[in-house]
Amino acid sequence: MPGDHDAQYASPWAGANFLPMSTQENSRWERRTWPELRRLAVEVPEAGIHLQKALVYRNAKDLDVRCGGGLSEDLFAPEPWYSTFFPDYRKVPASELPPGTAYGHEFGSVCINTAIYLAWLVGQCRKLGVVIKRASLSHISEAASLHYAHEHDAAPANPSSKDDIIVVNATGLLACQLGGVMDKAVQPARAQVVVVRNDSPAMYSISSTDNDPPEELVYSMTRAVGGGTILGGTYDKGNWDPAPDPAIAQRIMQRIVAKFPQIAPRVDALDVVRHAVGLRPYRDGGVRLDKELVDGVWVVxxxxxxxxxxxxxYGTAERVVELVGDITGRTAGAPHHSARL
Ligand SMILES: Cc1cc2nc3c(=O)[nH]c(=O)nc-3n(C[C@H](O)[C@H](O)[C@H](O)COP(=O)(O)OP(=O)(O)OC[C@H]3O[C@@H](n4cnc5c(N)ncnc54)[C@H](O)[C@@H]3O)c2cc1C
Known part of the structure; x- marks a missing residue:
């Protein structure tokens, strides 16, 4: 739950910003999410999201090779699909490029202070009558019997039968260990970051490091509402280690001050809040968004x-609503009991 800090619970560790990573064909989830994140940044200050300019640079050294440290080739493409998506997109003029950069993209984005935003989401759920419980499940079908419909006194709406319950499985990385799911395509993409008090004037992202391993990245973003600046990072698939590696932390900070002295001129001028590791829920073949009957219970x-x-x-959640609508035969979005893990 928000407030907990386990590396396997990815959300609190995220930057988190909006830098398109999909291919154009798979961009529905991001396209459908952007308007809502922007609206929250502009209209809902208590959500903990603000507008911030993004600058995405392609390192000249990696023009002929894979880039992005596993994060995204498409983000760093010379003519990205999002150039026509953001109304304020512009190609960075050569005169403004940092040394060693082949080209760059600039657009207005958002940065989320996850400590505030996740708690705000819990509040939104409470306001809508969602009942929240803490439990560790060994099998996905257990979620159905935890539903409040089985506790008549606690049920804020009419109790339904188990047949009416639909489980939404949003277990992230641990979908690889959950009975009834056991998805072997899921593994961690370990993210080590440094959180500092220094400001990052924009959100910077570079396609590759100059000499460090390919799983190491260069990026920075300043979270809304005093959330500090995240300096990244790594994208290390298959690595479950939750402990920050001091050598990696040094390399992250050295790259940042070398590339972006506007954040801090030297490593000792970085005012460190903490070193941290979160495990991104990576899945071979991409996100799983489908429906399945498991032991007689519908799972989305x-x-x-x-x-x-x-x-x-918001884009993937919209698809969940459609899938629930497919199961119920009702119009997508119609009220229905559901449980989220
Ligand atoms: C350092 C870092 C930076 C990132 N930056 C960005 C960014 O800038 N932009 C962006 O969009 N994304 C970013 N991400 C990725 C993003 O954080 C993840 O994609 C996202 O948080 C995944 O959310 P989730 O709800 O699917 O998984 P999680 O947040 O991991 O939540 C899964 C939940 O399921 C629960 N669960 C699992 N198994 C069980 C079980 N058996 N029983 C009960 N509960 C269970 C867990 O306890 C947890 O609460 C970043 C991630 C990291 C680590």
Missing amino acids: HNYGHAGWGFQGS
């Missing part, structure tokens, strides 16, 4: 968002 799966879970959240 929505997990495996890797490094784009916030920026694809």
Whole structure:
């Protein structure tokens, strides 16, 4: 739950910003999410999201090779699909590019303070009558019997039978260990970051490091409402280690001050809040968004968002509503009991 800090619960560790990572064909989730995140940034200050300019640079050294440290090739493409998506997109003029950069993209984005936003989401759920319980499940079908419809006194709406219950499986990384799911395509993409008090004037992202391993990245973003600046990072598939590695932390900070001295001129001028690790829920083949009958209970799966879970959240949730509508035969979005893990 928000307030907990386990590496396997990815959401609190996220930056989190909106940098399109999908291919154009798979961009529905991001396209459908952007308007809502922008609206929250502009109209709902208590959600903990603000507008921030994004600058995405392609390192000249990686023009002929894979880039993005596993995060996204498409983000760093020379003519990205999102150039026509953001109304304020512009190609960065050569005179403004940092040394060693082949080209760059600039657009207005958002940065989320997850400590505030996740708690705000819980509040929105409470306001809508959602009953929240803490439990560790060994099998997905257990979720159905935890539903409040089985506790008549606590039920804020008319109790339904188990046949009417639909489970939405949003278990992220641990979908690989959950009975009834056991998805072997899911593994961690370990993210190590440094959180500092220094401001990042924009959200910077570079396609590759100059000499460090390909799983290491260069990015920064300043969270809304005093959430500090996140310096990244790594994208290390298969690595479950929740402990920050001091050598990696040094490399993250050295790259940042070398590339973006406007954040801090030297490593010792970085004012560190904490070193942290979160495990992104990576899935071979991409996010799982489908429906399945497990032991007689309908389950709608929505997990495996890797490094784009916030920026694809409203889009994928919209698909969940459609899938629930398919099961019930009702119009998508019609009221129905559901349980979220
Ligand atoms: C450092 C870092 C930076 C990131 N930056 C960004 C960014 O800038 N933009 C962006 O969009 N995304 C970003 N991400 C990715 C994003 O955080 C994830 O995609 C997203 O948080 C996944 O959300 P989720 O709800 O699917 O998974 P999680 O947040 O991991 O939640 C899964 C939940 O399921 C619960 N659960 C699992 N198994 C069980 C069980 N058996 N019983 C009970 N409960 C269970 C867990 O306890 C947890 O509460 C970043 C991630 C990291 C780590």
